[in-house]
Amino acid sequence: MSRFVRASKYRHVFGQQGKKEYGYDNVKVTNSAWDTNIISASTRYISLNWNASGGGASRTSSPSARSHTGPVLDTDWSPFNDTVVASAGEDGKTLIWKVDDAAFAGWGQDGWEPQDFDPVARIDVSPRRVGHVLFHPTANNVLATSTGDHVVKLWDLAQPENARGVLGGHGDAIQSLAWNPTGTILATTCRDRKIRLFDPRAGPDPVRVGEGHGGIKASIALADRIATTGFSKMSDRQAAIWETGSLSNVKTITIDQTSGVLMPFWTDNNILFLAGKGDGNIRYYEYENDNLFPLAEYKSSEPQRGMCFLPRRGLSVSDCEIARAYKVAASSIEAIAFIVPRKSDSFQSDIYPPAPSAEPALSAAEFFSGKTAPPKLVSLEDGSITTGSAPLSIPTTPAPAASSAPTKTTSAPPPAAAPAPVVSIREEPPAPTSEPEPRIPTRSQTVPGTDDGTVAALKEENARLTAELRDAREKIRNLELQVETVRANARKAAALLDS
Structure with a gap:
């Protein structure tokens, strides 16, 4: 065994559950068997797929969105407007909601009663279900939806009457979809065990098709490489890294043989979080040189039904918080902070690369006209805006061939410096630091x-x-x-x- 330990600034990161007042109790989580993450978060609000079956629409402690006529299957917040959320339903519709901040005036006080929201836009996506909704990471008001008839449709929310693009070629139900950070590539996984890459403006067919995991369930997260989770033919849970250009497998690791689907969350500081449905733990790995190095594991006795992560620009940098998860348990939502222990209270620039900002790089019209632009990034130290790396492109040669279940939006009490719920615990010993080499004067x-x-x-x-x-x-x-x-x-x- 090597006597040296791999150097990593994230090696001592640990997960810590937030205080009870930073979570939510007595939530009614959807009973739909559709496989999504159930919950989504902006830096100001949380949306949850709510169960309203059994006696009609029930009154909640927060404003609800109730216009779907079937179970809500997925939600996603706009990366450029923390009050705009899209929902996908079993009724074949996608609804766009604008959360009115005034609706939360007096929230939590005695006598306060929530007022429900009405959608600001209704999109008839498909006669069958809409399984996923996903906002574009760099272009404003661009939305992708997956449908029960095995296609992905692209929408300009300023003109939602007709889809701006239809991406096909799937042989079965679409299980997940993800944009790359610049929004030039859309990746999907499917029950036919294949991974497909699309250039959304190059045509309806995938530009790359590759074999995925042996099992029929898979999820995806996408950055410079593609990270997927799934099952082997022997029912082992796996995580894999794929090269974006050719879809060749770079690395595959076996996790265990539990049956729950692994939800992958890729952060732009090169950390992959894996949270299994039905598990109580969260594993996390650092990606470096085409390898996944295990960092640690957050453990809990409470199994999770769904999970999401807060956008990085909403983290509490004064507490060295590099990620924050919101975990959906049986009837509660828990906040979990992942913290790098440091002695200094000053900004730790080495663990905080610039994060995706709330300022779009493109308009919807520019995106659909073929324009590309790198994402705009925000410094977590001073809020300054910079431009990210150039968009990644791949050759565009086609590859071979519940009753009324609303989305519940829940507000968190806003603190002065960081979005709530704020989790701030620093109890682990700091990582040993090395002193600089002494200079020898010439x-x-x-x-x-x-x-x-x-x-x-x-x-x-x-x-x-x-x-x-x-x-x-x-x-x-x-x-x-x-x-x-x-x-x-x-x-x-x-x-x-x-x-």
Whole structure:
């Protein structure tokens, strides 16, 4: 076994459940068997697929959206407007909702009664169900929907009468879809066990088709590489990394043999979170050099039915929070913060790359006319806006061939600096930090007024300090290895006790 531990600024990240007042109790989660994440979040609000069956529409403690005539299957918030959310329903419709902030005036106070919302737009997508809705990451008011007749339709919400594009070629039900960060590629997984890549403006056919996991269930998250989860032919749960251009498999790891679907969440600091439906734990891995390195595992005795992650621009950077999940349990929503322990209270630039901003890079008209643009990014330190990397493109050669279940929007109490619910716990010991190498002055850097003997003495002293520092670093590496061994033994002991 190697005596060295892989260097990573995220190696000590840990998950911590938020306080009870930052979660939501007594929620009625949908009973629909359709496989989506059930919950979605903007930096200000949370939407949940609500169960209104059994006695009609029930009164909730928050304003509800009630215009679907069938169970709600999926919701997604606009990345550029924290008060706009789209919902997909079993009734074949997609509805667009605008959350009025004034509706939450006095929320939580005695005598306050919620007023339900009406949709601002209705889109007749399909005579069959609408399984997924997904906003475009860089173009404003562009929405993708998957339908029960095995196609993906693209919409300009300013002109929702007709679809602006229809993407086909699927042999069975579409299970998931994802945009790449620049919005130039749309990827889908399907029950026919294939992964398809589309250039949405190049035509209705996929430009790449590749074999996915052996099992029929799969989910997808997309960045420079494609990350999928699914099942092998032997029913092992797997996570895999695929090359975007050719859809060749880069890396596949086996997780376990549990039957619950793994929900993947890829963050733009190269961390892949895997949350299994029916599991109580969340695994997370760091992606580096086409490998997935396990970081740690958040464990809970409460199984999750669904999950979403807060947009990174809504995190509490003063608490070194690099991600925040909202977990749907049987009748509650829990906030879970993932924190990198640091001693300093100053902004930690190494763990906070610029995040996708709330400012679109394109209008819907520009996108559908063929224009591309890199995403706009926001600094989490000072709020300044920068431009991301150039859009990724791939060759466009076609590849071979419940009763009235509304979406419930729930507001969180807004704090001064970070969106609520705020989770701020820092109880893990900080990662050991290394000191910079001492500089040895050269003759040209000699302090005025010193002679050669003094310079030689300084060099000798610096050489001694450098050797001591090298020894200290070796001791730190040995201690880190011992800590990892202790943690591994603790996990094994816990597993034995659980069995």
